[in-house]
Amino acid sequence: MSLNNNILVKLENTGVMLDNKWLVKGVSLEVKKGKIVTLIGPNGSGKSTTAKIALGIYKNIEGKVEKFTDKIGYVPQKISIDWTLPIRVSDFMSLTEVLTNDEINNALKLTGVEHLKNNDLRNLSGGEFQRVLIARAISKKPDLLVLDEPVQGVDFKGELALYELIKEISEKLGCGILLISHDLHVVMSATDHVLCLNGHVCCSGTPQAVVKDSKYKELFGDRASTILSVYEHDHDHTHSPDGTIETKK
């Protein structure tokens, strides 16, 4: 591991062509231990495809993918469970990894769905299922987490809490994260490296650099670039009702 500077997965100029159409083309990226790399971009820009290239789901690809770990936790964007399968949350948790009862309980507790452990997977709501998916991905203590819109359908309060949790987990486990998200607020505040996709890489770099890029403004509109300023604003003080500034502590 030390030989390649803690790189977990590396894509070099990769692309996928399906029915003579490029789904995505010319993507290079690397995810290192303890770092969060985020893919942003409009619908159909190839974010999920890029994640699937990194995971090795696509076989016939252009370019080169190197994976340096097999301990991977994946939260797919879409997953449908066939009704012919009687499967409980606890069965689903240990799908690709042997887990103890405690490990299952702990992971479900972290995402706030411990009470659903013995429920049928099909009877969960969208948000509940999403929480189970995240719990499953982190329970196996992966080196690399690939999260494709992990908080879709989760309520507002839960959304922030789950992002907090994901960050916390990555720090605790020291794992790398490849994140796909439409939530620019979160992306810009918690990410180490951003790739802006639109069939190819439009621009990439630190969040600070990306928001200043003209291509980013073109893709997301002018308002999107003001996002970061909100977060760079440090709340070291509060305002009293009459407007005077009170320094914290």
Added chain:
Amino acid sequence: MFDDFFIRALVAGLGIALVTGPLGCFVIWRRLSFFAGTLAHSSLLGVTLAFSFDINISFSVLLISSAVALILLRLQKTTKLPSDALLGLLAHSSLAIGLVVIGFLSYIRFDIMGLLFGDILAVNKKDLLVIWAGGAIILLVLKLIWKPLFASTVNYELAEAEGMKPEKINAVFTILMAAIIAISIKMVGILLITGMLIIPAAMARNLANNPKQMIIISIIGGLLAVVLGLYSSLEFNTASGPSIITAALVLFILSMFNIRKFKQLKK
């Protein structure tokens, strides 16, 4: 004790039910009923080849079924026809070729009815060995690949992403399917083996709420169907293979009543 033909039939049937139980669950979960039927149809060709070249029937059926399965996988990748059309194409063309080849084998006395519907009462000691040894191997392999197989049944991409190698596992599973058909063709016949795979598992789906439970209920259902079917065929002097499948159907119908009652109790 294996000298009595009825005991031999019973032991053979129970051995088959032990294996079709878990395999049948995967057939239902993966929506492979037609696939199982196609393999079974193609086995007629395997049987006729066995007679032509004087080789072991189970071996030749395993060979042909595996070949058809591989051709199917290849066609799925290279043509734009939907899977059910490809399955129909392979099932009926291999059945037809099998029947045509039988025509050339006029020098051999051939019991087509026995092939189509099986003749569990004609099972000899060697067949018993094939069923129990073959069945044990199938179950052992199934146990070894359980985790990746189940993971790729639930979601192929998730399994692929997390290193479960679903493509390889699917190939192994396909061969297991060909193998169970190969060892049981003589007992239940081409047309009824699919029933043995699907009906007990379908019954189990009505009663189970987790995968392992469904497999256990499916096995128990299959065993019960064999015992009930064979004894009633003795009692009413009916064909043994069809009697077993009919017994399985009766169990399935009973399991439907069970759910309805259960749901009423819940209300």
